[in-house]
Every structure is written in structure tokens, then in C-alpha cells.
Amino acid sequence: MFLKSSFANNFCIYFGRSFRKLNQSFIIHCFIDLHKIGFMYRKNILLLAGLFVVFGILSHFQANAALKLPALIGNNMVLQQNATINVWGWADADEAINIKAGWLQTAVFATTSADGKWETSIKTPSAGGPYKMEIAGRDYTITIENVLIGEVWVCSGQSNMEFTLRGLGGWALYPKEVRDDVKNYTGVRLFTVKRDTSAIPLADCKGNWSLADTNTVNDFSATAWFYGSYLSKKLGVPVGLIVSAWGGTPAEVWTPVEDIKSEPDLGFYLNHFNGSQWWPGTPGVLYNAMIHPLMNYTIKGAIWYQGESNAKDARFYPTLMNTLITSWRKNWGVGEFPFYFVQIAPFNYGEPYTGALLREAQTKCLSTPNTGMAVTMDIAGDVTDIHPKNKLDVGKRLADWALNNTYNFKDVGFSGPMYKEMKITGSNITLSFLHVDSGLKIAKTEDNNFTIAGPDRIFYPATVKVLGYALVVSSPKVKQPKSVRYAFNNTSTATLFNGSRLPASSFRTDDWDIIAEKVVLKAFQEPTSKILSYQLSTTARETDIYYEFGKKPNKKSQIFLSQISTGKTGSLFATVSRDEYLSENSQEWKIINNKAAGAGITYKSNFSDSYSAGGNFALVDGILATYNFQDGSWQGFEGNDLDIILDLEKAVSAKTISCNFLSDNHSWIFLPKKVSIQVSEDGKTFTIIGESSFSAEKEVKGAVIQTVSFPVKSKVKFIKVTALNQGICPTWHQGVGNKCWLFVDEIVVQ
Numbered sequence: 001m002f003l004k005s006s007f008a009n010n011f012c013i014y015f016g017r018s019f020r021k022l023n024q025s026f027i028i029h030c031f032i033d034l035h036k037i038g039f040m041y042r043k044n045i046l047l048l049a050g051l052f053v054v055f056g057i058l059s060h061f062q063a064n065a066a067l068k069l070p071a072l073i074g075n076n077m078v079l080q081q082n083a084t085i086n087v088w089g090w091a092d093a094d095e096a097i098n099i100k101a102g103w104l105q106t107a108v109f110a111t112t113s114a115d116g117k118w119e120t121s122i123k124t125p126s127a128g129g130p131y132k133m134e135i136a137g138r139d140y141t142i143t144i145e146n147v148l149i150g151e152v153w154v155c156s157g158q159s160n161m162e163f164t165l166r167g168l169g170g171w172a173l174y175p176k177e178v179r180d181d182v183k184n185y186t187g188v189r190l191f192t193v194k195r196d197t198s199a200i201p202l203a204d205c206k207g208n209w210s211l212a213d214t215n216t217v218n219d220f221s222a223t224a225w226f227y228g229s230y231l232s233k234k235l236g237v238p239v240g241l242i243v244s245a246w247g248g249t250p251a252e253v254w255t256p257v258e259d260i261k262s263e264p265d266l267g268f269y270l271n272h273f274n275g276s277q278w279w280p281g282t283p284g285v286l287y288n289a290m291i292h293p294l295m296n297y298t299i300k301g302a303i304w305y306q307g308e309s310n311a312k313d314a315r316f317y318p319t320l321m322n323t324l325i326t327s328w329r330k331n332w333g334v335g336e337f338p339f340y341f342v343q344i345a346p347f348n349y350g351e352p353y354t355g356a357l358l359r360e361a362q363t364k365c366l367s368t369p370n371t372g373m374a375v376t377m378d379i380a381g382d383v384t385d386i387h388p389k390n391k392l393d394v395g396k397r398l399a400d401w402a403l404n405n406t407y408n409f410k411d412v413g414f415s416g417p418m419y420k421e422m423k424i425t426g427s428n429i430t431l432s433f434l435h436v437d438s439g440l441k442i443a444k445t446e447d448n449n450f451t452i453a454g455p456d457r458i459f460y461p462a463t464v465k466v467l468g469y470a471l472v473v474s475s476p477k478v479k480q481p482k483s484v485r486y487a488f489n490n491t492s493t494a495t496l497f498n499g500s501r502l503p504a505s506s507f508r509t510d511d512w513d514i515i516a517e518k519v520v521l522k523a524f525q526e527p528t529s530k531i532l533s534y535q536l537s538t539t540a541r542e543t544d545i546y547y548e549f550g551k552k553p554n555k556k557s558q559i560f561l562s563q564i565s566t567g568k569t570g571s572l573f574a575t576v577s578r579d580e581y582l583s584e585n586s587q588e589w590k591i592i593n594n595k596a597a598g599a600g601i602t603y604k605s606n607f608s609d610s611y612s613a614g615g616n617f618a619l620v621d622g623i624l625a626t627y628n629f630q631d632g633s634w635q636g637f638e639g640n641d642l643d644i645i646l647d648l649e650k651a652v653s654a655k656t657i658s659c660n661f662l663s664d665n666h667s668w669i670f671l672p673k674k675v676s677i678q679v680s681e682d683g684k685t686f687t688i689i690g691e692s693s694f695s696a697e698k699e700v701k702g703a704v705i706q707t708v709s710f711p712v713k714s715k716v717k718f719i720k721v722t723a724l725n726q727g728i729c730p731t732w733h734q735g736v737g738n739k740c741w742l743f744v745d746e747i748v749v750q
Contacts, residue, residue: 067091067137072297075145076209078189078240080152081127083334085298088119091137102131103149117203119296124149127237148187150238151231152299155224156254156291157306158279159247160342160387160394165222167734168389171214178392179214185229187238188212190220195246197280198289205293209240221245223305223342226395234403242297244290248279250309251317254291255324256331257284265319274309276610287327295331301338301406302328303398307362308344308386311354312516317361322368340372340401341365343505345380345388346491350630352585353516355490359506363418372401375416377487378494378503384702385666387734397502413437413500419507422484429481429509431471438499440466449487449495454478457512457581459485471496483510515540515583519574520632523621524563525598532598532621533563534591540576547574552586566622569593589633590624595652595749596719597622604643611636611743618745620646625745627703629664633746639739642672642723646747651681651715654749657689658709659721662743663700665733669741670696672723675708680718689713696726696740699733705745721747 069089079085087099090112097110097118103125110120129148134141155161165171171179194206210216217225221243232239252260252269260266260283275281310317325339343362349355366373374397380388388394403409417433417440424430429452433440442448442464451459452475460477462484473484486496487506494503517540524535536545545560546553552573560574568591575586599620611634612618618635625633657679663671671694678686690710725742729735 066095067097067135067140067142069135069142070204070293070296071207072191072205072242072294073144074209076147076189076211077144077191078148078150078152078209078238079124080298080300081124081149081237083124083298084121085124086119086121086296087135088117088296089135090116091118092116095138098134098136100134100136102133102147103128127151129238148189148238148240150187150240151235152240152242152297153224153228153231154291154294154299154302155221155227155241155243155245155305156302157245157304157342158249158309159245160308160391161221161223161243161303161305162245162247163222163387163391163734164219165225165391166218168222168387168391169734170218173389174392181229182212182214182217185212185232188225188228188232189238189240190216190225191240191242192220193242193244193290193294196289197282197285199285201288201292203293205244205290222391223395223398224303226392227303227398228395230396230399231402234399234409235407242294242299244294245305246279246286246290248276248309249286249306250274250281251306251320251324252283252310253280253286254306255283255320256287256327257282259323259327260284260320263319263323266316266323268313268316269320272313274313279309291328292331295333298334299332299337301340301402304339304341305394306341307358308347311344311349311358312351314354314357314361317358318364318367321362321365325368325371336370338370338372338402338406339368340374340398342374342394342398343376345376346383346487346493347380347386348383348628349490350628351516351518352583353489353514356488356506357514357516360488360508363505363507370405372398372405372414373505374398374401375494375503375505377492377506378497380493382666382702383491383493384664387666413498413502416494416500416502417496417498417504419486419504419509422509424481427479427481428472428474429484430467431473431484431509433469433471433498433504435502436469436498437502440469440471441497441499442466442471443495443497445495447495449492451485451488452478452481453483453485453510454480455482457483457584459483459584483508483512485509513578513581515543515576515578515585517576518585519545519576519587521572521574521587521589521623522615522632523598523617523623525617530598532566532617534566534572534623535563536560536574538576540578543576543578545574546577546582547572549573553582555580555582566591566597592622592624592746592748593750594620594622594746595654596620596646596648596747600647600649602645602647604645605637605640607635607640608638619644619747621746623746625660625662625705627662627664627705629662629667629669629703629743634662634743635745636669637725637742637744639725639727640742641725642721642742642744644721645683646719646721647683648717648719648749651717652749653715654712656709656711656748656750657716657719658707658748658750659723660745661706661708661723662745663704663706664702664743665699667741668729668733668735668738669743670694670726670729671700671706672742673726674722674724676720676722677708677710678720679712679714679716680720681715683718686718686720687714696730697732716749719747719749 095112112118133144228239228241400414404414415435450462452462453459485508496504548557726740
């Protein structure tokens with residue numbers, strides 16, 4: 001008992017103290033206690049004595065290792081050339097710090113302040129290396145190897161910046177020479193800031209510098225790599241890339257919350273949470289944890305790839321981004337450094353104009369000094385994929401901005417045509433542009449993506465003629481033109497280029513009111529009679545809703561004032577009107593006869609609140625969903641199976657029972673592993689009428705609706721439908737290891 005209690009007490013007392021206070025007296029006292037224990041415990045004593053020797057060594061090491069450096073200062077780092085840079089860290093109060101660098105003739109000194117931090121500045125030469133640095137404290141020296149001097153860039157944003165080459169599909173996406181060329185970029189160094197959040201600004205982050213090889217680059221930001229390697233090739237100097245990105249994040253989380261609060265136009269972000277279970281949405285929390293710790297490290301500039309998560313608040317985006325850029329520059333303290341960003345690519349957003357309005361807002365961000373925008377309207381590839389895979393050209397286009405505007409390579413084309421002004425002459429509108437280079441070119445496609453409108457604000461496809469450095473736009477249907485729009489929707493790709501083969505951004509010449517909010521169709525069941533009807537609604541302010549069966553509505557169509565009765569089938573169209581102008585976009589739904597319409601449903605597994613606009617009636621409302629998973633008619637199950645029982649309240653004759661499932665692998669939506677439909681007349685004994693299975697071993701291209709249908713040979717009152725979720729995204733998918741989505745729509749009894 002004495003050994004267990006006496007030794008343990010001394011061990012806990014002494015070892016529980018700070019390693020900084022452990023000394024020889026600790027070891028002496030412990031050996032005295034061991035002597036008291038007695039001869040009978042000699043073997044244990046020898047073992048424990050050895051442990052104390054180890055603890056003594058550790059205590060000595062810890063006492064001498066109080067000197068600490070931030071994650072950014074370490075082996076393989078790149079320091080900004082021809083600059084005064086900061087070197088900093090932590091140690092005991094009043095401790096003298098000695099810094100030696102291979103390019104300095106004499107050492108530099110610093111003294112730790114009372115709060116334990118030390119900091120000094122040193123000058124860097126022109127690009128070169130490798131160098132060695134030694135940072136010494138009172139009893140301990142840290143040696144930093146393989147330091148290069150060159151250009152340092154911060155690369156931030158959301159998923160399109162964060163996505164690695166591996167996550168996008170690996171090296172197979174690019175020509176073999178692109179992979180083989182990695183060995184020529186030993187001067188490019190990689191640092192990825194690990195994800196973190198904080199309510200207060202942090203002093204340090206987690207991460208480390210890596211050398212570039214095919215493996216490390218494969219797990220690094222694809223956009224950042226192609227940007228930095230291209231810069232290094234053109235400049236002939238080392239390049240340090242610091243990636244601080246988090247998929248899905250809105251711009252406000254990367255902006256100091258104090259600066260958001262001080263800007264009256266940004267009060268919206270203090271009351272509207274834009275996060276999810278996958279990414280934070282609280283203003284400032286990523287600035288605090290993933291940007292603030294970088295600000296003592298001298299940089300040349302920043303690149304930014306973000307916008308998709310702010311698409312629905314485009315009206316605030318220019319002010320938000322100006323605030324972000326201004327605050328970064330102020331807090332970094334290295335001047336008005338260049339800030340180049342990527343414009344979002346064409347994508348099939350759920351609401352009309354969402355993408356076009358955000359691209360317009362991003363173009364307005366160019367009013368902030370020393371900024372540039374890489375347009376990607378010609379390299380998106382797939383408008384159903386919000387993560388375009390061609391990051392090679394994205395990186396190069398960002399680098400071209402830097403080469404021309406930051407590094408003075410004036411022969412490098414960096415921007416596509418930018419709309420400047422228009423002039424109306426009779427039935428024509430003449431458009432002039434900036435950055436035309438050697439001239440304007442219109443791609444030979446079926447649709448040139450130009451439209452023109454008169455006073456009625458109804459846009460028609462336009463004829464476009466190139467006249468020198470200008471465009472002449474007209475249409476026989478518009479005698480008094482007032483406005484021209486180019487690619488001004490969610491999915492149009494580029495058709496207008498300049499002499500450098502760089503695309504123009506989408507634009508419009510008007511500032512007319514645009515209604516981006518869509519009309520929503522939802523089923524409603526009267527509680528007593530249980531009669532099903534339809535309601536139309538919109539979040540657009542001060543608007544009327546016009547609707548029509550069989551064709552797009554006009555001003556002579558019905559205005560929605562009361563619920564629409566069921567019974568009429570076919571295509572239902574609806575659109576929004578404000579101030580007597582109809583939105584040029586309308587929604588369409590296919591209404592069908594369904595004997596299960598309005599049936600009661602018992603769920604054994606929950607659908608996601610994020611995709612439940614139709615509520616419990618989404619599967620039996622007589623409305624067929626579209627290829628857009630955000631249309632409000634689908635029910636989504638994240639990781640969960642579909643397991644439901646329908647109660648038709650009375651037995652009905654039926655020929656078939658069918659169910660629709662969505663596949664949209666880009667959005668992590670997969671067909672079910674297995675589908676089973678069973679029927680019953682008493683709700684107790686069920687008979688299987690059919691089963692189907694689907695594999696997730698290969699990618700299904702684009703959005704596909706898969707209908708599962710089985711014949712029925714008896715009357716049915718109860719229907720049991722189960723569909724097994726694929727579970728985890730497969731190895732070929734960019735979301736490998738994460739939960740799959742299962743999307744299901746109408747269960748149709750006919």
C-alpha cells in the first residue's frame with residue numbers, strides 16, 4: 001500500500017506542476033521516497049527510477065523549448081522578396097531572441113514582452129535561396145531549413161478554391177505533360193491552413209509548408225497550384241502559396257465582424273445566417289481563425305474564388321467584398337495589395353437570374369482599386385456542376401491579371417471585353433467596350449446570347465454585327481430599342497471574345513427591376529373534407545402572380561387570388577408581375593392524375609428539412625418534380641433510407657404503382673441501392689409487387705430522373721415503399737466518405 005499511495009502522491013504533486021518548474025530537486029525528492037519504500041520493491045524501484053530519469057530529461061528539454069514559432073515560419077517556407085518582413089513567436093517574458101538568416105550579414109535581436117510574444121522585422125533580398133535561418137532563445141535554438149525568397153500569395157474562398165486536384169478527379173483530367181511538369185516547380189511551396197473557426201482573432205493557425213511533387217500537389221488546391229506554378233514559370237522566381245479556403249462559405253464569414261457592423265448597408269448579414277451543418281455562416285469566424293493568423297506574414301497579394309453562397313444576396317455583394325478587401329489590406333499593413341478574383345461560372349441555379357445578378361455584382365467589385373476579375377463563362381463545361389473541373393485555365397487567367405497589372409508584363413492579355421456604353425440610333429443599339437485588344441469576335445453558334453428590348457421590356461433574340469471595336473445590335477421585333485442584354489441568365493456561356501480570345505462577362509445596359517424570386521406551387525389539403533388544392537406563392541415583394549394551363553401567361557391570364565382546384569392536368573405555368581411588367585421567366589409544373597393524391601403517409605425515417613418545401617404531401621401531391629433538385633417538389637434524405645407507408649383510406653383498383661428518383665452526382669445525389677414496393681388491403685399483410693436495384697460504381701452524367709414502375713394485380717389500400725440510400729459517396733466521387741443524398745418524388749397509382 002505504501003508504494004501505491006506514497007509514490008503516487010509524490011508523482012502527482014511533482015509531475016502535475018508545469019514542466020517549466022521541474023528541476024533537480026524534484027528528482028532528488030522522488031529518489032528519497034523510493035529509498036523509503038524498501039528493499040522488497042527493488043525491481044519496481046529500478047523501473048521507476050528509469051522513468052524519473054526520462055521525466056528529468058523531458059523536464060530539461062521542455063524548460064529549454066519554451067521558444068515557439070507560428071506555423072507559417074518553418075522549413076520550406078517562401079518569404080516575400082525585396083520586402084521588410086516580420087519574424088515573430090513566443091517565449092518567456094524578457095527573454096532575448098537572436099535571429100540569423102543566411103542572407104543577412106549580422107544577426108537581428110528581439111526581446112519577449114510581458115505577454116510572452118516577441119517580434120522583429122528583417123529585410124529580404126531579391127528572389128533566391130535556399131537559405132537557412134536560426135532563431136535562438138535563452139537555452140534553445142530552432143533551425144529552419146530550405147528557405148526560399150520569392151513571391152507570396154494568399155489563396156482564399158470556398159469550394160472552388162479549396163477543391164484539390166484529387167477531389168476534382170485527379171491528374172487524369174489534364175494532359176500528361178501537366179503532371180510531368182510538376183518536377184520543374186521545386187520553387188513552388190504549398191501551405192494549406194486547416195479548417196477552424198473562432199469568435200475572436202487567433203494568433204496562430206495549423207498547417208505546414210510542403211515541397212511540390214505529384215503527390216502533394218494532388219492534395220493541394222487545384223486553382224492555387226495552376227496559378228502559382230504559372231507565375232513561377234513566367235517570373236522565374238519561387239512562389240509561396242498559402243491556401244485558406246472552406247467549401248460552401250459565404251464572404252461574410254471571411255470579413256471582420258466589426259467592419260460589417262460599421263457598414264450600414266451590411267446589416268443584413270447580422271440577421272441572416274448563411275451557414276449549414278457543413279460550413280459556418282456567422283460573420284467573422286473564419287477571418288478570425290484562418291485569415292487573422294496570417295496577417296503578420298508579408299505577402300504580395302491575394303486571389304479569391306467565391307460567390308456561389310452569396311448568389312441570393314447579390315445586391316449587397318459589392319459592398320461586402322469592398323469591406324472584406326479594404327479590411328484585409330488595412331489589417332495586413334502591406335499597402336493596397338492586388339486582389340484578383342474569379343467570376344462564378346454559368347450554373348443552373350434554382351431561381352431565374354440568380355447567377356447573372358451575382359456576376360453583375362462581381363463586375364461592380366472592380367470599382368475597388370487594384371482588383372481584377374477572371375471570367376470563366378467559356379470554360380465551365382457543365383452548367384449542372386457548380387464545381388467546374390477546368391482549374392488549369394482558371395489559374396492561368398488569374399495569373400495573367402497578376403502578370404500584367406502587378407508584374408508589368410504589358411504584352412499579356414488579361415481581360416475579356418468589358419461593356420462601356422451604348423448609343424441608340426433609330427432601331428439599332430451600338431455597344432462599345434474596354435479591353436477589345438485587336439478586335440471583337442462573335443462565336444458561330446446557334447444562339448449568340450444577345451437579346452434586345454423596347455419600352456415594354458420584353459426581350460427578343462437579337463442580330464449582332466461587329467463594327468470595328470463596337471457591336472451593332474437590332475431585332476425586327478423591336479422598333480424602339482431601349483436595352484441590350486448579353487448572356488444575362490443563369491446558364492448562358494460565352495459567345496463574345498476579344499483578340500486575346502478572352503470572354504466577355506455577362507452584362508446588361510439597363511437598370512430595370514429584375515424579379516429573381518420564383519413562383520412556388522404547393523399542395524394544400526383542407527383538414528375536414530381532405531380535398532386537395534394548389535396554392536401559388538412567391539417571396540417577391542409587391543407582386544401579382546399570373547397563371548395559365550398549357551402556355552406561358554400574359555397580362556390577360558388569370559391572377560392567382562384563391563386556391564386552384566385539382567382535376568385539370570397538363571402543364572401549369574406561372575409568372576410574377578410588378579408595376580405592370582411581367583417577369584420574362586416563368587415556372588412550369590406537370591400536373592398528373594394520381595389515385596394516391598392526398599393519401600396519408602407514415603414515415604419511418606426523416607427527410608431533410610433543407611429539401612421539404614412540399615411537406616408530407618410532396619410524394620402524393622400530383623405534381624411531378626423536374627431535373628432541378630431545388631424545385632421544391634423533391635424530398636431529400638441525407639444518408640437515410642426512404643421507408644414509408646401510404647394509406648389511401650379505401651381500396652382502389654390500380655394497374656401500376658410507380659415512383660421517381662433523381663440522380664445528380666455533381667450534387668451528391670444518387671439513385672437508391674434498392675427499391676421495393678409492397679401492397680396490402682389490411683395494412684398488416686404486405687405483398688411485394690416489384691424490386692429494382694441500382695449501382696453507384698460509375699458516375700451518372702448530368703441530372704437523370706429514374707422511374708421505377710411495377711404492375712399491380714389486386715386492389716390496394718396500403719402501399720409500402722422502401723428505397724435504400726447508397727450510404728457513403730463512392731471512391732470515384734469528389735465527396736468520397738461523406739453521406740449520399742436520396743431524392744424521391746411522386747408515388748403514382750394509376
